[in-house]
Amino acid sequence: MYQSIAWYATLFFVFLIALAFSFVYGESRKLREYGPIQEKGYKIRKFYFLGLLAVMGFASAISLSKLPYHNQHVLAKEDGKIVDVTGMQFAWELSDENFTVGEPVQFRVTSKDVTHGFGLYNPKMELIAQTQAMPGYKT
Structure with a gap:
C-alpha cells in the first residue's frame, strides 16, 4: 500500500515539475530580443528538455518499479x-x-x-x- 502511495506521489510531483518547466519554456518563447540566434537556442533547448524529460522519466520508472519491498498484502498462509x-x-x-x-x-x-x-x-x-x-x- 505504501509503495503505491509513494509511486503515485512521485508521479504527481514529477508532473508538477514538468508542468512548471513547460510553463517557463512557453513564456520564454514570447521574448524576441535577440533575433535568429535566439531561435536556434530555443530549438536546441527544446530537444534538450524533451530528452532530459524522457531520460528522467525512464530512470524513475525503472528505479521505482524495482524497490526491494514485497507486496504487503501477501501474508503468511493460514498454516504458516x-x-x-x-x-x-x-x-x-x-x-x-x-x-x-x-x-x-x-x-x-x-x-x-x-x-x-x-x-x-x-x-x-x-x-x-x-x-x-x-x-x-x-x-
Missing part, C-alpha cells in the same frame, strides 16, 4: 507461523525461535523503547527484507 518480535535496548525478543525450511512465517515487529531496525538476511548476508520496529506500532 506468526512470530511476535519485540525490540529493546541491545536485544530482540521472539515469541518463537524455531523455524522449518519452506514454512511461511509472518513477523509482527514492535519495540518497547525506541525505534530499531529489523532485517532478515540470506546465508550470503544479503538483506532480503527489513522494517522499522517502533513503539506502539506493529509492522
Whole structure:
C-alpha cells in the first residue's frame, strides 16, 4: 500500500515539475530580443528538455518499479507461523525461535523503547527484507 502511495506521489510531483518547466519554456518563447540566434537556442533547448524529460522519466520508472519491498498484502498462509518480535535496548525478543525450511512465517515487529531496525538476511548476508520496529506500532 505504501509503495503505491509513494509511486503515485512521485508521479504527481514529477508532473508538477514538468508542468512548471513547460510553463517557463512557453513564456520564454514570447521574448524576441535577440533575433535568429535566439531561435536556434530555443530549438536546441527544446530537444534538450524533451530528452532530459524522457531520460528522467525512464530512470524513475525503472528505479521505482524495482524497490526491494514485497507486496504487503501477501501474508503468511493460514498454516504458516506468526512470530511476535519485540525490540529493546541491545536485544530482540521472539515469541518463537524455531523455524522449518519452506514454512511461511509472518513477523509482527514492535519495540518497547525506541525505534530499531529489523532485517532478515540470506546465508550470503544479503538483506532480503527489513522494517522499522517502533513503539506502539506493529509492522
